[in-house]
Amino acid sequence: MLLDPFIEFGFLRRALVGCLALSVAAPPLGVFLVLRRMSLTADVLAHGILPGVAVAFLIAGLSVPALAIGGLVAGLVVAVGAGALSRATGGREDASFAALYLVALALGVALVSWRGGGLELNQILFGSALGVDDAALLLMAGTATLTLGVLAFAWRPLVLECLDPAFGASVGARGAWWHLSFMALLVLNLIAAFQALGTLMAVGLMMLPAIAARHWSRGVGGMAAAAVVLAVAASVAGLLVSYHLDVPSGPAVVLAAGAGWAVSVLAGPVEGLLPRLLAAQRRHLTG
Amino acid sequence: MNPAPSEIRLSDLTICHDRRPAVHHLSGRFAPGSLTAVVGPNGAGKTTLLRALAGLHRPQTGRIEGLPRPAGIALLPQQAAIDRGFPVTCRDVVLLGLWAETGPFRAVPREGQARAAAALEAVGLGGFGARPIGSLSAGQFQRVLFARLLLQDAPVILLDEPFNALDAGTVADLLGVVRRWHGEGRTVIAVLHDLDLVRREFPDTLLLAREGLGWGPTEAVLTAPNRLRARMMAEAWAEDAASCDLPPRASAA
Numbered sequence: 149m150l151l152d153p154f155i156e157f158g159f160l161r162r163a164l165v166g167c168l169a170l171s172v173a174a175p176p177l178g179v180f181l182v183l184r185r186m187s188l189t190a191d192v193l194a195h196g197i198l199p200g201v202a203v204a205f206l207i208a209g210l211s212v213p214a215l216a217i218g219g220l221v222a223g224l225v226v227a228v229g230a231g232a233l234s235r236a237t238g239g240r241e242d243a244s245f246a247a248l249y250l251v252a253l254a255l256g257v258a259l260v261s262w263r264g265g266g267l268e269l270n271q272i273l274f275g276s277a278l279g280v281d282d283a284a285l286l287l288m289a290g291t292a293t294l295t296l297g298v299l300a301f302a303w304r305p306l307v308l309e310c311l312d313p314a315f316g317a318s319v320g321a322r323g324a325w326w327h328l329s330f331m332a333l334l335v336l337n338l339i340a341a342f343q344a345l346g347t348l349m350a351v352g353l354m355m356l357p358a359i360a361a362r363h364w365s366r367g368v369g370g371m372a373a374a375a376v377v378l379a380v381a382a383s384v385a386g387l388l389v390s391y392h393l394d395v396p397s398g399p400a401v402v403l404a405a406g407a408g409w410a411v412s413v414l415a416g417p418v419e420g421l422l423p424r425l426l427a428a429q430r431r432h433l434t435g
Numbered sequence: 436m437n438p439a440p441s442e443i444r445l446s447d448l449t450i451c452h453d454r455r456p457a458v459h460h461l462s463g464r465f466a467p468g469s470l471t472a473v474v475g476p477n478g479a480g481k482t483t484l485l486r487a488l489a490g491l492h493r494p495q496t497g498r499i500e501g502l503p504r505p506a507g508i509a510l511l512p513q514q515a516a517i518d519r520g521f522p523v524t525c526r527d528v529v530l531l532g533l534w535a536e537t538g539p540f541r542a543v544p545r546e547g548q549a550r551a552a553a554a555l556e557a558v559g560l561g562g563f564g565a566r567p568i569g570s571l572s573a574g575q576f577q578r579v580l581f582a583r584l585l586l587q588d589a590p591v592i593l594l595d596e597p598f599n600a601l602d603a604g605t606v607a608d609l610l611g612v613v614r615r616w617h618g619e620g621r622t623v624i625a626v627l628h629d630l631d632l633v634r635r636e637f638p639d640t641l642l643l644a645r646e647g648l649g650w651g652p653t654e655a656v657l658t659a660p661n662r663l664r665a666r667m668m669a670e671a672w673a674e675d676a677a678s679c680d681l682p683p684r685a686s687a688a
Contacts, residue, residue, distance in 0.1 A: 183521060238453070305539045308531055311521045315583075318489040318510035318593075319534040326539075366522050366567055 153391045160387060162280045163397060166344050167383035169288040170353055173295035174337045175375030178358025179368065180330065184310050187359065188242075190351045193331075194338050195249040196226030198256025198347055201272060201339075206263050210271065212283035216339050223335030226252060228328070256347075275346030275398040284343035291340035295333050302326055307368060345398040352402030353379055360409040363416020378408045440467045440503070440590035440622040443488070447497035450480070450487045456495065457483040459646040468620040470613070472633040472653070475643035476666055481626040482513065484643065485593050488624065502591065506535035509589035511580055513596050519568055525579045526551055526564035532586030547586075554582035559608055574605035581612055592616055594625040598632070610636060630657060644668040 153160050181187055200222025201215050208214035230244040260269045271279060280288075299306075308316040309323040316323045341350035357378035364374035386401030393400075415422050443465040450458040458480035465471055473481045486492050488499065489510040502508065509532075529551040530543055537543055555563055558578040568576060577597065584592060594613075598606045613636070616623050627633050633640060633653060640656040642649040644665040649656035 183518075185518075301540060304537075307521075307523065307527075308534075310518065311523060311528070312512060312517045312531075314486070314489075314491060314512035314516050315510060315531065317491045318508060318512075319506070319531075319587075320490075321534065321539065362522075367524075368522055371522065 149392075150388065153388065157391075159280070160391060162285055163344055164383065164387055166280045166285055166288040167353070167387065167401060168380060169285075169292040170337065170341050170344070171357075171379035171383050172376055173292035174341065174354035175357040175361070175379045176299055176372040177295065177330070177334055177337060178354040179361055179371045179375050180306055180310060181334075181355070182358050182362070183368070187355060189245070190334060190338065190354055192230075192245045192249040193223050193227060193335055194342075194347050194351045195253040195256075197223040197252075197335060197338060197342075198272075199252050199259060200225075201342070201347065202256045202259035205260055205268065205272065210268065210279075212281070212287055212343065215342075216287055219339040219342070220332075220335055222252065223338065224332060227331040227335065271346075272342070273346050273348050274396055275342055275344050275349060276396065279343050281343075284340075287343075288340045291336050295337060298329065298333060302329065306330060345401060349398035349402050352398075352405055353382065356402065356405035356409045357382065360405075360412035360416070363412040363418050363420050366418055378412070379405065382408050439620065440507075441501045442467055443499065443501045443591070443622065445497065445499055448484075448487070448494050448499060449496045450483050450492050451495045452480075452483045452492070457645065458487070458643070460497070461643075461647045462497075463641070463647060463650045465622055465624060466639075467622055468617070469639050470617040470623045470637055471625070471639040471641055472637035473624060473626045473641045473643055474628070474630065474633055474657070475648075479643045479665070480645050481643055482595055485510075485595050485624065485626055488591075489593055503589075507590050509584045509587035509592045511584055511592075511594045511597055514573065514577060514580070514599070517580075519571075519576060521568065523568060524564065525555060525560065525566050525568060525571070525582075528568055528579050529554055529564075529582045529586055532583040535587065550586055551582070554585040555579070557585060558582045558612065574601045577601060577605065577609065581609055585612070589621070591622045592624070594623065596626050596628070598627070598629065606632075630662075633657065 154164055178190065181189055197219035200218035200220070202218075204211070204214040204218030226245075226248050230241055230248050233239070233244045234241040257269065257273075260272055305316070305321055305323070305326040308321055309326055313323050337354060338347070338350045341353060345353060357375040358371075360378055361371040361375035365371045382405035383401055385407075386404035387397060389395060389404060390397040390400035412420065414420060417423055445464070446462050448458060448461040449456055461484070473484060475481055483492060487494060488502065489508055490502075530547060532554075533543060533547050536547070552564060555561060558581045560575060560578050560582065563575070563579075568579065571579065597609060601609070613623060613625070625637070627637070634657065637653055639651065640649070640653040641647060642656050642661055642665055645668065648665050648668070649661050
């Protein structure tokens with residue numbers, strides 16, 4: 149029941165390998181987003197890549213390299229554009245983000261619907277385990293490899309940029325460049341995820357384990373490790389649920405990640421609800 | 436400390452913050468090894484000036500000369516600008532002071548760990564290395580940031596409101612560190628609000644109210660008429676912040 153579906157069906161094996169690659173790379177990025185109080189940014193970018201994906205779809209159909217390049221360009225335009233727009237006009241960056249992503253989502257859906265049918269729209273928005281072909285797998289594995297490599301190098305500047313950007317700028321740490329590279333990785337991971345999970349669900353595997361991770365460790369490294377473990381578990385559990393209950397793979401994986409988050413909030417050793425309750429009770433009894 | 440500080444000269448310096456001039460046409464000099472307080476009402480441009488000295492703001496006009504950068508400058512940002520909920524230990528924060536040596540990629544040398552422990556010891560936090568910064572009081576965290584400055588070992592030290600909301604014991608200990616820096620011949624520039632403390636501890640003062648109202652020996656600068664003028668100017672400017680006519684940007688440093 150646990151292993152048989154993966155042994156029997158090639159498409160499930162592909163989906164599993166793809167989701168595991170995403171699980172290794174995306175959650176540590178999510179941890180940095182949470183620590184920078186930018187948890188909603190991934191959501192914004194996931195919507196932001198849609199017009200690029202849609203234009204690529206109009207030109208080249210459901211071709212992975214074309215969709216990836218289109219998405220990357222659109223995502224970076226939203227990521228960089230929101231910051232530049234707010235600096236140029238004196239507005240708030242979160243407001244520019246909100247405006248851009250709403251326009252991007254509407255534009256993306258309109259473009260895909262224009263030439264494609266409901267099936268293509270569904271595929272792009274919500275993904276499908278069946279859609280993970282060789283090209284998509286290569287994109288997922290390549291993205292994971294690149295992400296882990298860059299994170300290994302950029303760990304210290306990213307921590308500095310999150311913790312104390314003014315100090316970072318004063319020692320010449322080039323925070324803006326690291327931030328931009330980080331955003332590019334973020335967009336790349338969302339694009340890699342959308343084949344299996346869809347643009348709207350791709351954020352789930354990145355953010356839910358990252359948000360849950362703070363209940364398992366007090367250090368950045370520990371949080372990243374916990375987030376990866378939670379994401380791997382959610383990928384396996386989600387695909388099994390998807391197979392046995394005939395639920396689309398994207399929502400199933402994200403719901404499994406959601407279950408992991410709920411367990412973490414309840415029982416996680418760092419400020420989980422149950423451990424806090426037990427500690428309070430112990431204090432009450434001994435005090 | 437390497438190299439020794441040189442004179443820092445400001446000539447006709449105008450710096451913008453949020454696209455409005457915050458410091459107007461400021462000229463003067465910080466002597467090598469001087470200990471200067473920058474005082475003035477809220478919104479007087481003190482932090483903007485300090486950030487420009489640290490290289491975080493580009494001057495709109497005029498120039499800053501004589502700054503060793505970036506490795507020769509150590510900046511203490513305002514505590515409010517730092518995320519104290521971030522999950523790192525005191526040792527990790529102090530070790531960031533070695534950035535000039537390690538950069539983003541190189542490993543921290545073994546003697547760096549010993550220097551970090553010694554710096555924490557020097558600010559009265561011996562044995563605090565493994566504590567997460569989220570568990571510290573405001574005073575303890577400021578001591579950690581001073582330990583990071585110690586590790587930077589820079590000839591020019593910029594302190595933005597270093598003693599705000601700290602208890603008397605912490606202020607006394609950290610003032611001891613500032614005196615030590617002054618004794619070692621480093622140039623120290625601190626944005627401060629407590630004028631009694633400035634009179635007691637800082638030989639030189641720059642009184643700022645968007646433009647320099649006085650710069651020199653503290654007692655000569657902190658006169659009652661000067662302070663009244665500073666307050667009136669700051670209040671007047673609140674209504675009329677963008678009224679300064681700037682020369683074209685081409686003349687910027």
